[in-house]
Amino acid sequence: MPTFYTESLDIDPEEFVDDCSPSEIQELVNYLKESELLQGTDGTPSDCVWNDAVVKLLDSNWKLSVEDERTILNICSKLSS
Secondary structure (H helix, E strand, O other), rough: OOOOOOOOOOOOHHHHHHOHHHHHHHHHHHHHHHHHOOOOOOOHHHHHHHHHHHHOOOOHHHOHHHHHHHHHHHHHHHHHO
Protein backbone atom coordinates (compact mmCIF):
# COMPACT_ATOMS: atom_id res chain seq x y z
CA MET A 1 0.00 0.00 0.00
CA PRO A 2 1.11 3.59 -0.43
CA THR A 3 3.19 5.13 2.33
CA PHE A 4 1.83 8.24 4.02
CA TYR A 5 3.36 9.96 7.00
CA THR A 6 1.43 10.95 10.13
CA GLU A 7 2.14 14.67 9.71
CA SER A 8 0.29 14.57 6.39
CA LEU A 9 -2.96 12.86 7.38
CA ASP A 10 -4.99 15.16 5.14
CA ILE A 11 -4.94 12.75 2.20
CA ASP A 12 -7.08 13.18 -0.88
CA PRO A 13 -8.76 9.92 -1.90
CA GLU A 14 -7.49 10.41 -5.46
CA GLU A 15 -3.94 10.79 -4.19
CA PHE A 16 -4.24 7.58 -2.18
CA VAL A 17 -5.72 5.54 -5.04
CA ASP A 18 -3.26 6.98 -7.58
CA ASP A 19 -0.42 5.65 -5.46
CA CYS A 20 -1.91 2.14 -5.27
CA SER A 21 -0.87 -0.73 -7.50
CA PRO A 22 -3.60 -2.52 -9.52
CA SER A 23 -3.65 -5.36 -6.99
CA GLU A 24 -4.01 -2.89 -4.11
CA ILE A 25 -6.89 -1.17 -5.90
CA GLN A 26 -8.57 -4.56 -6.33
CA GLU A 27 -8.05 -5.20 -2.61
CA LEU A 28 -9.68 -1.83 -1.86
CA VAL A 29 -12.65 -2.64 -4.14
CA ASN A 30 -13.05 -6.03 -2.45
CA TYR A 31 -13.00 -4.36 0.97
CA LEU A 32 -15.66 -1.83 -0.09
CA LYS A 33 -17.87 -4.62 -1.45
CA GLU A 34 -17.47 -6.74 1.68
CA SER A 35 -18.28 -3.71 3.84
CA GLU A 36 -21.36 -3.05 1.68
CA LEU A 37 -20.03 0.40 0.84
CA LEU A 38 -19.95 -0.41 -2.87
CA GLN A 39 -23.24 -1.82 -4.05
CA GLY A 40 -24.79 -2.89 -7.30
CA THR A 41 -21.56 -3.70 -9.08
CA ASP A 42 -21.44 -7.44 -8.70
CA GLY A 43 -23.83 -10.34 -8.76
CA THR A 44 -25.23 -12.95 -11.08
CA PRO A 45 -24.50 -12.71 -14.80
CA SER A 46 -27.99 -11.31 -15.36
CA ASP A 47 -27.33 -8.67 -12.65
CA CYS A 48 -24.14 -7.67 -14.46
CA VAL A 49 -25.97 -7.38 -17.79
CA TRP A 50 -28.67 -5.28 -16.07
CA ASN A 51 -26.09 -3.02 -14.35
CA ASP A 52 -24.13 -2.51 -17.56
CA ALA A 53 -27.32 -1.57 -19.41
CA VAL A 54 -28.73 0.71 -16.72
CA VAL A 55 -25.50 2.65 -16.21
CA LYS A 56 -25.91 3.91 -19.79
CA LEU A 57 -28.87 5.95 -18.55
CA LEU A 58 -26.62 8.16 -16.44
CA ASP A 59 -26.35 11.63 -17.95
CA SER A 60 -28.23 10.44 -21.05
CA ASN A 61 -31.72 11.81 -20.52
CA TRP A 62 -31.12 14.32 -23.32
CA LYS A 63 -30.98 11.35 -25.73
CA LEU A 64 -34.43 10.10 -24.69
CA SER A 65 -37.86 11.14 -25.79
CA VAL A 66 -40.03 12.84 -23.18
CA GLU A 67 -42.17 9.70 -23.07
CA ASP A 68 -39.18 7.38 -22.52
CA GLU A 69 -37.83 9.63 -19.79
CA ARG A 70 -41.23 9.72 -18.08
CA THR A 71 -41.46 5.92 -18.25
CA ILE A 72 -38.04 5.48 -16.65
CA LEU A 73 -38.82 8.01 -13.91
CA ASN A 74 -42.12 6.24 -13.19
CA ILE A 75 -40.30 2.93 -12.83
CA CYS A 76 -37.76 4.52 -10.50
CA SER A 77 -40.48 6.04 -8.35
CA LYS A 78 -42.06 2.58 -7.95
CA LEU A 79 -38.73 1.19 -6.75
CA SER A 80 -38.13 3.94 -4.20
CA SER A 81 -41.55 3.54 -2.52
